[in-house]
Amino acid sequence: MKKFLLAYNPVSGDAMFKKKLDDIINQFQSRDCIIMPYRTKKESFDPFFANCVRNVNADGIIAAGGDGTLHKIINMTLKENLDVPVGIIPSGTSNDFASHLGIDAKFDEYINSIITGKTQYVDVGSIGDEYFINVISAGMMTGVAHEVDTRLKNTFGKLAYYFRGLGELPRFRGLDFTIEADGEIIKEKIFFVLVVNSPVVASFKNISMDAKINDGKLDMILLKQCNIPELMKIVADTVAGKTSFDNKNIIYKQASYFKFSCPDRVESDLDGELGPVLPLEIHTVSNKLKMFVL
Known part of the structure; x- marks a missing residue:
């Protein structure tokens, strides 16, 4: 039994x-x-x-x-x-x-x-002694999930997040990020960055068509600072399920290790939970977590 x-x-x-x-x-x-x-x-x-x-x-x-x-x-x-x-x-x-x-x-x-x-091992990301299963984000809009009232979430579901996010657009500004991805250094003024394990984030599918939960790597999607029309085009493509990796304002990298730093105080979000303040070192952990799968 x-x-x-x-x-x-x-x-x-x-x-x-x-x-x-x-x-x-x-x-x-x-x-x-x-x-x-x-x-x-x-x-x-x-x-x-x-x-x-x-x-x-x-x-x-x-x-x-x-x-x-x-x-x-x-x-x-x-x-x-x-x-x-x-x-x-x-x-x-x-x-x-x-x-x-x-x-x-x-x-x-x-x-x-x-x-x-029926199980398989899946990758997770680690930051110090904290783990995440699906996504870590940092930059503008990172705190949106934590600022939405529980009653609104229960009433409006995912729409509560979207309404709250739209209200943040006028406050968008670029952040000076330095990123290391398996030894490669990237310096950009960005709006925000995602590091994902699966291709589903914030209920949007195909955020990264190449993301796999057992490939020993995580996928970074970085949104560079851009004007509002360019930003809305990226948002519209995302809602429509289109990948935008050929967009000049998107940087995409696969790696097993990332490091993020920024002179400003920037909080992170781990799977919708409040995460640590930058700088962050992110490692891929394989063959440690077993999950039930279809």
Whole structure:
């Protein structure tokens, strides 16, 4: 009999997952599996949850929430050296990594994959002792996700982020960045930079057609300072699912190591969670995190 710990965020997305909890438990019990729910807290996970994983000899951890919930579970799993695979039940405002895995469209099939133990190793990024599974961003608009009221997110979903982001456009200014990518030095005045693991970011697909979650590299997309019409063209192409790597205002690099520095005080964002202030050193970590996949 397999045992899984389910860490669910009671306020993520439309805050309705708790009403689906009984159905999730039933789906596992009907397949002769035990699922043990754990209600997450706003702060980082306490040692109690990690000890539960060890003490019950769990066959896996399942994160029910958005990208932020998954981020916390991934960090707990890696920092506590828990040798168990991680699964996802997407129920947040943003579910980018789960979207890339195609879980929403084939949820019943994904439950079977968890129960049968279908897994693969995926890359993660590391900054010091902190990990990210999908994306790190820095520059203008980085703080937007943290300034959107929870009630607005629950009511308007992803639109709340977009409305808040549009309000930031008049404040856009270039930042003097120095970037190292596997030894190559780039100096540019930029609006912002993304380093991604999967090609889905902020619910936009095909941000990077070359991004793969198990290639040992991360993908950098850098937006140089440009005028508003040029910026809006890039935004329109992104919304339409078009890659813009041939645009003169975009710099794209694949690398296993990045370093960002800027004379201004610039915050970062890790998977929608507030990250450290620059300078940053980003490493790709392979063959350490195992995830349930379709």
